[in-house]
Amino acid sequence: DAKTTQPTSMDCAEGRAANLPCNHSTISGNEYVYWYRQIHSQGPQYIIHGLKNNETNEMASLIITEDRKSSTLILPHATLRDTAVYYCIAASNFGNEKLTFGTGTRLTIIP
């Protein structure tokens, strides 16, 4: 699986858009980009994923660059409940792809 690189921490004002970057320069053509978050020690919560097209769901938007070497998760109107550790993971779409978690980005939403 491709390694991903994320900033260690970020702050965002409540009500503003939170933009979380992720570099995955060694991603291969059969690897999806998944985003999860973890609030305290709860189980990782799935947010969104994509292969090459931009994606949007009720939680967030995912923007993937054309060369697929990086992506940005966008939380459009951050709330205090969005304070969490956010993980960007590249995982193959073949076989029982395991998820390899890094240290993620600790996002703090500031009132």
Place this chain on the structure above:
Amino acid sequence: EPEVTQTPSHQVTQMGQEVILRCVPISNHLYFYWYRQILGQKVEFLVSFYNNEISEKSEIFDDQFSVERPDGSNFTLKIRSTKLEDSAMYFCASTFMTGGQPQHFGDGTRLSIL
């Protein structure tokens, strides 16, 4: 929305004892996983399971660990003789199919070995 449920939420066990952690995956899911997270560390893959057999396991998943799907709904992780270093959060996950379908996680069992 369907959820992965795990029981118990907290398990305290004496070192050397056997422990079984239980998971009920989402009902139509076919692929099952266990991960663990030692306090303050990363979430680590332990094992994946499909069609009643292990698909892949990590170095952590040694002979002391086993998994089973004893019936159509439960998925269990057994640790035969627990060690202090087994203390961690254990997360179960499931997905309907691989190839672009996300894994959904339970809220975990906190295992404390005394």
